[in-house]
Structure formats: structure tokens, C-alpha cells
Amino acid sequence: MGAALSLAAVALAAIAAPFLPLWIVSLVTISIATGLVVVGLIILWRAGLVPFGQALFFATGAYAVALSSRYLGLKDAFLLVIIAAIAAGFVAWVVGFLLARYREIFFAMLSLALSMILYGVLVKSETLGSTDGINVSSATFLGFAPRGQAYTLAVFWLALGLAVAAAVFVSRYLSSVAGSLAIPIRDNEIRVEYLGISVTRLVHLKLVIAGTLAGVGGAVAALTIAHVDPAMAYWTTSGGFVFVTILAGAASVPAAFVGALVFEIIRTASVAILPGGWQLILGSVLLLTILFVPEGLGSLVVRKRGADKAKGETA
Amino acid sequence: MITALAILTDGLVYAAWLFVVAIGLSLIFGVMRILNVSHGAFYAFGAYAAATAIGIWAERDLPTAGMYFAMAVAAIAMGLLMGYLLERLLLRRVYGKDEVVVVLVTYALFLILEDVLIIIWGTDGKLAYQPYIAAGNVIVGGLPLSIYDIGLVVVAGLLAYFASFAIRKTTFGRLLTAVIYDRETAAAFGVNVSRVFVLTFLVGAVLGALGGALTAPKISVVPGIGVEVIVLAFAVVAIGGMGSIEGALVGALIVGLFRAAAVHLAPALELFVIYAVMALVLVIRPYGLFTRAQPRKI
Amino acid sequence: MSDILTVSGLEKTFGSVVAARDINVAVPVGQTIGIIGANGAGKTTFVNMITGHLTPSKGKIKFEGQDITGRTSRDITRLGIARSFQVAQVFPSLTVFENMCAAAAIARDGGGLIRAAAASLRSARTLEETEAALTQFGIARFRDMRASTLPQGVRKLLDIAMATAGGPRVLLLDEPTSGISLEEKFGIMDVIMGALKGRGTTVLFVEHDMDVVQRFADRVLAFYDGTVIADGPPAEALADERVREFITGAVLHRTKPTANGGTGHAQG
Numbered sequence: 001m002g003a004a005l006s007l008a009a010v011a012l013a014a015i016a017a018p019f020l021p022l023w024i025v026s027l028v029t030i031s032i033a034t035g036l037v038v039v040g041l042i043i044l045w046r047a048g049l050v051p052f053g054q055a056l057f058f059a060t061g062a063y064a065v066a067l068s069s070r071y072l073g074l075k076d077a078f079l080l081v082i083i084a085a086i087a088a089g090f091v092a093w094v095v096g097f098l099l100a101r102y103r104e105i106f107f108a109m110l111s112l113a114l115s116m117i118l119y120g121v122l123v124k125s126e127t128l129g130s131t132d133g134i135n136v137s138s139a140t141f142l143g144f145a146p147r148g149q150a151y152t153l154a155v156f157w158l159a160l161g162l163a164v165a166a167a168v169f170v171s172r173y174l175s176s177v178a179g180s181l182a183i184p185i186r187d188n189e190i191r192v193e194y195l196g197i198s199v200t201r202l203v204h205l206k207l208v209i210a211g212t213l214a215g216v217g218g219a220v221a222a223l224t225i226a227h228v229d230p231a232m233a234y235w236t237t238s239g240g241f242v243f244v245t246i247l248a249g250a251a252s253v254p255a256a257f258v259g260a261l262v263f264e265i266i267r268t269a270s271v272a273i274l275p276g277g278w279q280l281i282l283g284s285v286l287l288l289t290i291l292f293v294p295e296g297l298g299s300l301v302v303r304k305r306g307a308d309k310a311k312g313e314t315a
Numbered sequence: 316m317i318t319a320l321a322i323l324t325d326g327l328v329y330a331a332w333l334f335v336v337a338i339g340l341s342l343i344f345g346v347m348r349i350l351n352v353s354h355g356a357f358y359a360f361g362a363y364a365a366a367t368a369i370g371i372w373a374e375r376d377l378p379t380a381g382m383y384f385a386m387a388v389a390a391i392a393m394g395l396l397m398g399y400l401l402e403r404l405l406l407r408r409v410y411g412k413d414e415v416v417v418v419l420v421t422y423a424l425f426l427i428l429e430d431v432l433i434i435i436w437g438t439d440g441k442l443a444y445q446p447y448i449a450a451g452n453v454i455v456g457g458l459p460l461s462i463y464d465i466g467l468v469v470v471a472g473l474l475a476y477f478a479s480f481a482i483r484k485t486t487f488g489r490l491l492t493a494v495i496y497d498r499e500t501a502a503a504f505g506v507n508v509s510r511v512f513v514l515t516f517l518v519g520a521v522l523g524a525l526g527g528a529l530t531a532p533k534i535s536v537v538p539g540i541g542v543e544v545i546v547l548a549f550a551v552v553a554i555g556g557m558g559s560i561e562g563a564l565v566g567a568l569i570v571g572l573f574r575a576a577a578v579h580l581a582p583a584l585e586l587f588v589i590y591a592v593m594a595l596v597l598v599i600r601p602y603g604l605f606t607r608a609q610p611r612k613i
Numbered sequence: 614m615s616d617i618l619t620v621s622g623l624e625k626t627f628g629s630v631v632a633a634r635d636i637n638v639a640v641p642v643g644q645t646i647g648i649i650g651a652n653g654a655g656k657t658t659f660v661n662m663i664t665g666h667l668t669p670s671k672g673k674i675k676f677e678g679q680d681i682t683g684r685t686s687r688d689i690t691r692l693g694i695a696r697s698f699q700v701a702q703v704f705p706s707l708t709v710f711e712n713m714c715a716a717a718a719i720a721r722d723g724g725g726l727i728r729a730a731a732a733s734l735r736s737a738r739t740l741e742e743t744e745a746a747l748t749q750f751g752i753a754r755f756r757d758m759r760a761s762t763l764p765q766g767v768r769k770l771l772d773i774a775m776a777t778a779g780g781p782r783v784l785l786l787d788e789p790t791s792g793i794s795l796e797e798k799f800g801i802m803d804v805i806m807g808a809l810k811g812r813g814t815t816v817l818f819v820e821h822d823m824d825v826v827q828r829f830a831d832r833v834l835a836f837y838d839g840t841v842i843a844d845g846p847p848a849e850a851l852a853d854e855r856v857r858e859f860i861t862g863a864v865l866h867r868t869k870p871t872a873n874g875g876t877g878h879a880q881g
Contacts, residue, residue: 177722177729178729187705190702191775194687201726
């Protein structure tokens with residue numbers, strides 16, 4: 001039921017896009033970039049792990065696109081996304097050997113430290129553009145070189161496709177044995193080990209998946225903003241991802257994208273209406289969500305579906 | 316040789332600054348298990364309050380000596396006010412919740428406070444160099460050293476000394492230690508844990524504000540200084556261990572010296588080195604260098 | 614018929630504390646062994662060494678002829694030795710059904726990371742095994758209850774049921790009836806033993822209740838001060854002098870020496 005609805009929404013968005021103002025299309029594209037990171041975050045969140053440094057992989061993906069485009073002359077958008085995914089996935093794999101051994105606040109802090117290491121490197125490196133960052137020239141799409149409005153739409157459709165692919169993949173993963181062990185890991189990690197499976201390796205896998213998705217998100221961001229800079233690795237960027245995860249809740253995959261969209265809308269609206277107070281508004285929304293809807297907005301939908309299901313179930 | 320001296324002095328000054336900034340954060344986490352992201356706001360508000368006080372002092376052309384006093388008063392007042400309001404209105408609601416949830420609450424708070432700061436003081440920023448310049452310089456081994464900076468090191472040293480003394484010799488300090496070690500047992504022994512919490516939070520807030528106030532004459536006080544500082548403070552506290560004064564001191568010294576070395580020898584590594592050290596320590600000793608090993612839970 | 618589990622020269626020291634020494638046990642297939650002893654006598658250390666929670670300081674453990682000394686709990690479980698816990702270790706957020714399903718799924722598909730990521734949680738075989746286990750242990754009617762809300766006895770049964778996932782050939786039960794009221798102890802053990810014996814499992818259970826031990830064990834291992842002081846059929850072991858003195862309390866210690874210099878024994 002939820003899947004059908006989501007697909008309908010996606011189809012609608014794809015068809016409506018050419019008729020909408022460009023700024024809306026861009027906004028949704030950015031939301032998808034964030035949503036991709038959050039979908040990965042959910043996988044970790046469910047296992048009780050809150051990474052405060054997903055910006056590490058996000059920035060890796062974004063810079064992979066920028067650097068490949070500028071220095072390797074690779075322009076195809078699909079290729080760039082694949083490169084970003086591989087780069088971020090690789091970093092996640094390497095980092096995971098370390099990070100997968102930690103839990104709770106130490107996991108969060110180590111994750112933060114690692115992302116700030118990248119930030120430190122990016123800020124001070126002249127070849128990597130330092131604080132100015134690097135511009136990303138327009139990509140091509142399997143030979144086609146759209147410009148202007150067509151380009152914005154092309155990036156949007158690519159992002160949409162990636163979002164669907166990610167959603168399908170993550171949903172599948174979450175119903176697999178490895179994915180469903182998130183709650184057991186959170187509840188009683190020791191028992192999981194005693195049942196015969198390595199929790200560290202499961203967490204490592206989750207990190208790789210989350211990192212790869214974050215890298216793809218970074219790639220989308222790089223393509224749509226046409227610019228990458230060290231701020232993409234800063235802790236406040238990671239904070240934003242965590243923020244959206246709280247907003248969306250970890251219960252449902254589509255909620256990640258909806259949450260990202262809501263976040264982006266609130267942020268854009270706040271900046272427009274109350275430029276000096278957008279952090280205030282965002283902070284208040286976050287606070288209220290944590291205090292009153294701790295499972296996130298997505299949980300409200302899941303709760304309702306659960307209630308419906310319970311009614312329909314035989315005793 | 317000059318470089319070695321420069322590294323040492325720069326490192327010490329930076330370490331002193333870091334210590335004052337981070338000790339409040341460490342205390343609050345050690346006692347309350349709250350990783351208070353809004354500590355960055357205490358710092359920022361303290362800096363602004365001090366800058367405002369300095370501005371007023373300079374305008375009225377009052378004796379310079381009093382300026383330092385005014386800075387301290389402004390910081391303490393600001394810290395007490397913020398600490399009290401935050402604890403009363405918000406923090407109380409989240410005691411006992413999952414540690415990570417509490418961090419997220421303090422993060423939300425931080426965002427809100429960043430804008431409150433702008434609402435109060437605007438986006439222009441303030442310059443309040445007067446105390447720094449008024450203190451003058453002294454030449455040591457061929458290097459000009461700011462007397463203000465020396466004063467900073469002295470203040471940090473005194474703070475560390477009195478904090479250790481207080482923790483070990485005063486009743487309140489002993490209560491704090493008990494609560495840091497095992498909150499439940501302390502409560503079972505009759506320690507008024509909520510009162511300890513409130514007082515700790517106030518002390519932490521004042522220390523954070525003080526950190527900001529002491530820094531104000533050395534930087535341009537602009538929105539966003541809290542954002543940069545909080546993650547540095549995290550690094551210091553992660554290295555030294557939460558709730559440990561010696562830890563905060565050692566953590567500050569390590570970060571300060573490594574950073575100074577990087578600045579003088581390999582500037583590109585300046586930021587990298589701080590977080591690399593943090594990551595390294597977390598890898599070797601996740602609880603920090605100075606915490607007792609946690610007892611096994613099963 | 615060769616022994617399914619052999620323990621030779623097993624020893625464990627923690628710094629200067631000798632928790633276990635010179636333990637030698639050979640367990641034939643299908644036997645049910647009751648492990649008794651006061652707290653701190655070394656029973657749990659023994660169980661922990663076999664199940665991989667602790668690495669022995671000396672000695673060997675062999676399972677089905679294979680040396681498993683020092684291997685991880687995870688590996689040992691996959692090889693075929695499982696355990697239950699004194700305090701039932703379940704997943705509180707999940708229902709009874711989901712708990713058992715997780716256990717069955719791990720047993721069936723948890724052998725490799727790729728396999729675990731590819732296999733669906735609710736595969737037909739996993740569901741089958743889950744249903745069977747819930748029925749066998751008599752907890753099927755609690756299937757939709759959250760594990761955190763279960764009565765103690767049901768929690769224990771769930772814990773043990775989960776341990777049987779994948780059909781381990783050896784099962785170690787750590788105080789299966791602790792926390793259970795006297796009237797229910799036998800009932801619960803009947804269910805547990807019925808399920809386990811039906812599969813031909815070799816069972817070692819740690820127990821403090823001698824009536825339970827007498828009723829369900831083929832053989833008793835009595836621990837005292839880190840070593841085995843009696844090893845034999847229940848009637849024999851429980852009649853052993855030292856067992857009576859140190860474990861069952863059937864013999865009382867006098868606090869002051871008797872007239873002829875010995876500590877003497879009260880009649881009992």
C-alpha cells in the first residue's frame with residue numbers, strides 16, 4: 001500500500017517537473033540528495049547507532065564528482081555517480097574497520113572526528129580548492145548535453161531514479177536477515193553474538209551501505225549545486241542529516257525523502273520570511289519533534305498503518 | 316630554536332584557552348551524562364557579553380583595570396542566567412532519556428540560541444581588543460609575548476588548581492565525584508542529585524561563558540564562533556575523558572601543542588592534526604585518557 | 614559411541630584467583646548432566662569456557678572430535694553448542710514470535726554476511742522452525758506479546774527456545790528454573806526436557822534445586838572450589854560426603870571444634 005503510494009508520488013513528480021518553476025525542481029533535487037543520506041542513516045539508527053559524521057561520505061561523494069569532472073575530464077552524470085558511490089563506499093569500508101567496534105556516544109564522537117579530519121584536510125588543501133571549493137561544470141547524460149532548464153530537469157530525473165533505486169534496495173535490505181537484526185542488535189547485542197552471527201561485521205556492512213548512499217547523495221548535491229566546498233564535510237552538515245532523520249523517523253524508507261523535503265521547505269521558507277531566524281525555527285521544530293513525536297513524523301503514518309492492520313488481523 | 320619556543324608558547328596559550336572552554340563541557344558530561352552542544356552558546360554569549368561590557372567601559376572612558384573585572388562579571392552573569400534558564404525550562408524534561416536523545420536536544424537548543432544571539436546583538440560582530448592591547452607585550456627569548464596571553468595561561472592554571480582542590484577537598488566536590496562515578500548509588504546514599512545537577516550545570520555554563528569572555532579581546536566576536544569552538548571542545552573532552560579535570564588539562568595541552576607544531580611546521584595540517592589526535596585517542600582509549608575503565612555490565 | 618564433548622585439564626585463572634582447575638569431563642552423546650555447586654564454585658566459569666565467553670588458561674575442549682578451545686561464542690554456536698542464560702537474554706522490544714524468528718533466521722542464514730543480507734527474514738523454512746519451536750516449548754499462545762512484558766517463566770522458555778534454533782547437538786542451560794516458583798519448576802523442566810530429549814540433544818544444566826537435579830539428570834557433576842568433587846549418577850553423587858558437606862548442606866558445620874579436636878559433624 002505504502003509502496004504504491006510512493007511510486008505514484010514519484011511518477012507524479014517526474015511528470016509534473018517540466019511544468020514547475022525551476023527553483024522548486026532544484027529544491028526537490030537537493031531534498032533528494034539529503035534524503036539519500038538519511039535513508040542510509042536510518043539503517044544505522046535502527047541498530048541504535050547515531051553517526052554524527054555522515055558528512056564524511058557525503059563530501060567524499062561530492063568531491064569525487066568535482067575532481068573527476070575537473071581533473072579526469074569525466075562528464076557523464078551516471079559515471080560520476082558511480083565513481084562517487086565507489087569512492088564513498090570505499091572510505092566507509094576502510095573507516096568501518098574502526099568505527100564498527102564502537103557504540104553509543106563513542107560511535108557518534110568517532111564518526112564526528114573522522115568527518116572533521118576530512119574537513120580539516122579540505123579547508124587547508126589548495127589543490128582541493130580550500131575554502132572556496134571547486135565548481136562542477138555541467139555533466140552530460142549518455143551523450144546528451146542538456147543546458148539551462150533541461151539540465152536542471154535532467155539532474156532532477158536522475159536524482160529521482162536514484163531515490164527509487166535506493167528506496168527499493170534499502171527496503172529489501174531491511175527485510176533481509178542482516179537488515180532485520182537492527183533491533184536485536186540495539187536490544188541485546190551479546191545475545192545476537194551467541195545466536196551465531198558477528199555483530200561487528202553486521203555494523204560494518206551497515207556503515208558501508210550508509211556511506212555509499214551518502215556518497216550518492218553528495219554526488220547529486222554536487223551536480224545540482226554545481227559547486228562543492230569543505231562545508232559539505234563540516235559537523236553542521238552532519239547535524240542536518242541527523243536532524244532530518246529525527247524529523248522523518250527511522251521507521252519508513254519513503255519518510256526519509258519526505259522528511260528531507262519538509263526540512264528543505266522549512267529552511268527555505270524560514271530564510272525567506274525571517275532571514276535572521278531560520279536556525280531558531282529549525283531548532284524549535286527539532287526540539288518539538290524530539291519532545292513530542294520522538295519516533296519522528298514517519299512513525300505517525302506507521303502507527304496508523306499498524307492500527308489498521310491490527311484491526312484487520314484475525315485473533 | 317626560536318621555532319621550538321614559539322611552538323611551546325603558542326601551544327600553551329592555545330591549551331590554556333581550550334582548557335577554560337572545555338572544562339565546563341567536561342564537567343557537565345561527567346556529572347550529568349549530557350553532551351551539551353549548547354555549550355558553544357555559553358561561549359558565544361559570554362564573548363558577546365564581555366565585548367559589550369568592554370565597549371561600554373571604553374565609551375565611558377573608565378579606568379582600564381576595571382575592564383578586566385567588568386569582563387569577568389559580564390561572563391559570570393551571562394553564564395548564570397543562561398544556565399539557570401536552560402536547566403529550568405528544558406533540561407529538566409530530558410533527564411533520564413537516552414544519552415543520544417539528550418545530545419540532539421542540546422543541538423536543537425544550540426541552533427535556537429545562535430539566532431537568539433543574532434537577534435540580540437545583530438550580525439555585525441564586535442571588536443573588543445582593548446584589554447588585549449592594554450596589557451602590552453614582553454620579550455622572552457627573542458619572542459614577543461602578549462601579557463594578556465600570559466594572563467590567560469595563569470588564569471587557566473589557577474582554574475585547574477582550584478577546580479582540583481574543590482573536587483577533592485570540598486563537600487560539593489566530593490558529592491560531584493560520587494555522582495560522576497555512580498549516580499544511582501549516590502542517590503541511594505542520600506545525595507540530592509537534582510541539586511547537584513543544577514549547580515553543576517550552572518558552574519559549567521559560567522565556565523563556558525568565561526571561556527568566551529576571555530577570548531573576546533583576541534578575536535572578532537561574530538556569530539558562528541560557538542559553532543567552531545564546540546567541536547574543538549568535544550575533541551579536548553574526548554581525549555581527556557569526560558568529567559576529569561586532569562583529563563581536560565592534558566587534552567588541552569595535547570591539542571594545543573600539536574596544533575602549534577602544525578601551525579609552525581606544516582600549516583596545512585593545522586585542523587587535520589587536532590581531529591586526527593582525537594580519533595587516535597578514541598581508538599586507543601574510547602573513554603579518554605583519564606577515566607577509569609568501565610565495569611563490565613554482564 | 615564416542616563422546617560428543619570432552620574437557621581435559623581445564624583451568625582458568627584471573628590474576629591470582631583460580632576460578633577453575635584440573636577439570637576433566639567426558640560427555641557421551643544424549644546424556645543429561647546436572648551441574649551443581651555453591652556460588653563461586655566454578656560452575657559458571659566452566660559453562661563460560663565451553664561456550665566461548667572465556668578462554669581457558671590451560672587445557673582443551675573438544676566437541677565432536679574438534680578442538681574448540683578458545684574459539685568465539687559465535688563460532689561455537691555455529692558448530693553446534695548453544696546456551697541459555699541465568700537471566701533470560703531476549704530482545705525486549707520484539708514479540709515472542711519475532712524473537713524466535715530472529716534466532717531461527719540467524720541459525721539458518723547467518724553463516725555469512727552476504728547470505729545474511731540476501732536472505733529474507735521470513736523465509737518459509739525459518740517460519741516453519743519458528744512455529745515448531747514455539748509450539749514445542751508451549752509458548753505459542755504468547756506469540757504476539759512483547760518480550761519485555763512476559764512473565765518470568767515464559768521469558769526463560771523463550772530464551773531456551775531461541776537457544777535451540779538450528780538444532781544444536783549440545784545445549785548448556787544456566788539455571789533454567791531460577792526465578793521460577795517451586796510449583797512451576799517441575800512443569801517447566803518437563804517442557805524443556807521433553808523438547809530437548811525429543812531431538813536427542815545432549816544437555817548440561819546448572820541447577821541449585823536438588824529435586825530437579827535428581828529428577829532430570831542422568832549424571833551429576835559437583836563443583837567445589839573450582840574443581841569437580843563428584844561425578845556420577847544422582848543417587849551416588851548426592852550421597853557423596855563432600856557433596857553433602859559443601860553443596861547440598863545436608864551436613865551442617867559446627868562453628869566450634871569438638872572436644873576431641875576435630876570439627877565433627879552434626880547428625881543430618
